[in-house]
Amino acid sequence: MVVTNHPAASAAAASMLAEGGTAIDAAVAGLLALTVAEPMMVGMFGGGMFHMRGADGTHTVLDGQSIAPAAAHATMYTPAKPDDPLVIEAVDKANTLGALSVAVPGNLLAWAAALEREGRFSLADVMQPAIRLAKRGFLATPYLSECAATAGEDLLLDPGIAALFMPGGEPVKPGTRVINGALAETMETIAKEGPGALHGGSIGASACAEIAARGGIVTNADLAGHSMIPREAVRGTYRGFEIVLPPPPSAAGVHVVQMMNLLEGFDVGAMGFGSVEDLHLKAEALRMAFADRAAATADPAFVPVPVAKLISKEYAAQRRAEFDPARSRAWPAGVTPGEAHTTHLTVADAEGRIVVATHTINSLFGARFLLKETGLIPNNYMALFNPRPGLANSIAPGKRVTTSMSPMIILKDGKPWAALGLPGGLRIFGSAFQAAISLIDHGMSVQEAVEAPRIWTQGGPLEVERGFPEAISDALAAKGHVVQRVPHVGGGMCAIRFMEDGMMEGAACWRADGTPIGLAGGLARAGVRFFPDAPR
16 A cells, blocks of 8 residues: 555555565655655655664664754854744745755665665666656646745746746646656666765765855765664554654654643543544643753754653653643643654555655755756755754754654554654644544544644644634634634645555545555465466
């Protein structure tokens, strides 16, 4: 079963399974195809978390997150709103737009490492569908067109990226064939030379020269010196299920487990999905988690993250005692530090391997310019650091960005029960958390869980999707929440549910171009003679 956020990427991944590849081959082929067909979300010049369950049942998270360049420093940006701790944008959007917002990418390193661990095909093999897509082009979807319209003002500042996605000054029309020949050539070079072509080789040198010409600080030495880190997953329990997620620098594992521990003390199922009581509890859990995230979750090589405390049942009991069922509150952090746009896929093969991988170039279209010679769109990952010095998430050379990526695997009795993830920046782990609760407490099908309306807050206003009735919004406001009704929270979720009979169910939601593809049937039964009277 394959679920990605674009039909061409799902087809690329499924083709690997059909040709005898593993879930890892399929996942990497899908991610490379998404680099072409979902260019506003992901690329080889981005970063992410590749969570894989091996055929032997072991879990590994391949951390391909981006890092701050060697020339980066804590005061390289000026905060746009120094008195608002929730705003980390810099003056003149210097950390979100343009060359100075680019961090050192790590996606390709993680993908190549995954293939070496449990792939059957080479990097060159799994790149072929993506190369064909880049050469022959793909048809722009309404979703891509809407994303181009959203970022259009910035895209028009760069002729290269505007030519692809804002032709004639207008968002690319759905059905238009988009061809990126330079990206096809870049992929062909990487297929021949390996990831070193980008990380220290000719592709990297070309990319860094153009970034430098635009005022950026990423160097080919940064690219050559970056490395993928294999990490042990964070595990928690919830009502007899085991929840497995990435560790820091991802915020997902510790804070999803933290929130689920909090909810375990309540009869959430009896509250009913979408009730005022249900949403108020979830909103307060989000406020609490984000307070702790801001205080203590960052790159563990720079900040000692109190993982054990955050995921403990005792800490949840302490915080649960502070919950007020009648009113929302401002949650201070309960721990102290030791001193947006994305894509996702979920893949499972017949031999027990599972991949849940979330990768990105950060904002829509990353730094919002095209590297003409290579066809790559650089990330704007520096936007995830806090431009204020002295904090857990302040900038430091070589420091990995903190992320909300939540590639989640849920186990029951030690066996896979569900796997899911989604894009959506800061809204990711809250959305994954809500989907898990919908599956476990509210008994939803996997399709219902990924499509269900969501809420989100990091301590300020409470975003409520329009799928909830107005009366629910009014009731939440009466509890002290400052409600903002929004069209969507987070992006398209990709999920697989594992049935007791060995079957799988894949689901994607309306928030992206999600496409499940399942391979059913199988090989002919051994020993069957279809033409028994034919001469031997």
